[in-house]
Amino acid sequence: MREVAIVGTGITKFGELWDKSFRSIGIEAGIKAIEDAGMSGSEVDGIFIGNMSSRFINQQHIDALIADYSGMATRNVPAVRTEAGGASGGVAFRQGVMAIASGMHDVVLVGGAEKMTDLDDAGTALIMDSTADAEWEGSMGLTLTSLYAMIARRMIFEGKVTREEIASIAVNAHVNGARNSNAQFKNVIALETVLRSGPVADPLNVFDCAPYSDGAAAVVLVPLEQAKKMGVEYVKVSAVTQASDTLALFQREDITTFKATTVAAKEAYKIAGIEAKDINVAEVHDDYTVAGLMALQDLGLFKSGEAGKAVLEGQVGIDSKMALNPSGGLKARGYPVGASGVAQIVEITEQLRNKADNRQVANAKYGLAQSVGGTGSAVTISILEAI
């Protein structure tokens, strides 16, 4: 099995990009990644795209769309679209790594893209394209937000977190987003702002929820041995794992933890030959604040019941031993669903290459990205290593 390296990254601004089309943002991210790798598009021999819903743009066959508008269809480069709800981008990255590892591809472009704000009502589209269980949850009126609200309520009930600790995830996100020129939200917010914002599904308020966003991200993968010869800054993909869980939340024994995260993380640490304490920077899937807290515990970065206090006390900031979501996370950078898993990889790569501008985490050796679909029904964990 060939080892894999990331040699280039590209990302668009995240936000309400009304002057750009889905295809234009997809291509923008891809071209930036290829240029960053010092390569030409003619060297790419495989494309993997994470994209969640065709309902936002009335277009399926995103694989062909991206191959076409990137100009790569003229060379008939194969393209693959993966969909796994919020983990669509994480799964695309894992498939891209697999493609290099298998020897079936030598230069792979992994992209993630979503355009959510051209629609009158992205919320209805998300409900119709349910990433919860349509038969057992959606049909009862349950949305992802209400499911995460149940998780939050249960975590508070069991004493694992407090309402303030949950809200502190958003505060950390906005502090970091304010340093990220590509972020959707660049305003620092107070804890009170989260706690007093309008309720969405009690106990979660507006500021506990990641926004609807447009955006795209991309990375270029090559075999590690090839990266060493290219004369570019690269990072090693030390592990990329994936795990599943039941689609419906009510089927779980415990809704205060995502088993798919714990299983995939355990396997990833083993493959990378490290422990959770070795992680210096993590991008976790905070589509809801409570999910960000849960991730810190499920990943073993904090003991169960201790993550909330740490975040509330500011122990996961950019200058910390373990920096959380320096990009601003889904909450502040924005959450174009299919782009998100790849955007995390972009951020971790920039951090490990010391190219993260004024949000640079010092001396980061190992970075982790966690991408989540539904209520933890699919989770990918990627561990990247600075060389």
Added chain:
Amino acid sequence: MREVAIVGTGITKFGELWDKSFRSIGIEAGIKAIEDAGMSGSEVDGIFIGNMSSRFINQQHIDALIADYSGMATRNVPAVRTEAGGASGGVAFRQGVMAIASGMHDVVLVGGAEKMTDLDDAGTALIMDSTADAEWEGSMGLTLTSLYAMIARRMIFEGKVTREEIASIAVNAHVNGARNSNAQFKNVIALETVLRSGPVADPLNVFDCAPYSDGAAAVVLVPLEQAKKMGVEYVKVSAVTQASDTLALFQREDITTFKATTVAAKEAYKIAGIEAKDINVAEVHDDYTVAGLMALQDLGLFKSGEAGKAVLEGQVGIDSKMALNPSGGLKARGYPVGASGVAQIVEITEQLRNKADNRQVANAKYGLAQSVGGTGSAVTISILEAI
């Protein structure tokens, strides 16, 4: 790169399965494949699912759905959904092969499933989830059927086929479908039936178009070296390739050939170390009759301009040197979109294992499957070899 073998197949009946749900047919095919391999579900360590549209069942995150309802989510087995229009199943198969080849998985279940007939209007769903170019084709009122009608008209204009030759693809399909107990249509039809059926998009009539269908198919993959020790009948995956082309038809230099097919086929023959003339049985993507004829020429199975005559004269029947779509093809077996590419692999495997009942092709050594998305915007070619 590890070589890959197919050790089990499973398929449901194709048709209007109003008494079964999407999840139940998906699981039925998977269980049959695992049982056929003489294995237990607990041995599977990866799932790849081809599925086209969430609009038919208002459900995304099909990866998690299948992992869940197969019981494999209890072991957190990773699942991946691919979407590439009509090639969704072919792409899932290629990703499954890649997973084994990479060493990241040892026992992979590849499935394809679609449930199209629970909806009042599958046609509208297909238009909204366009696999043509939504901006440049769909917005102008072009559907896949009208695009294939343009292809047919151009092929007739250039003298590459006649209307009767195009229609003969449906006749061959129905002859074979009548021998397939799982087929949606089991009635032998006359050429006149096709020619006199109601027009859909001139020159294509109702009998030139594959039906809306429900159905699922699955195969189990293991490393070739492992298959040899299992004591089951298996076939070798000699090659699996994929190529892309422009999403919109008007961008092509020539619409009487799918370049993605010719490029992927050429590469597949090279990898398998054979020539087109070595193929004994082929399952090609005849979503429209004209596409079936075009495939025969693009795959090099017949010279350009000669395929139509051969089909019309009955030279591709089950008893022929090169048997075409012994399953009945998309036209007669049925066309549940995402299932189709995997169903082709099931049929070729059965043919090469001499388990195809009364539609068995004699002494087949090499079989080929061609899965197509959109108007040839993505094509996968798989070559399987009898052992």
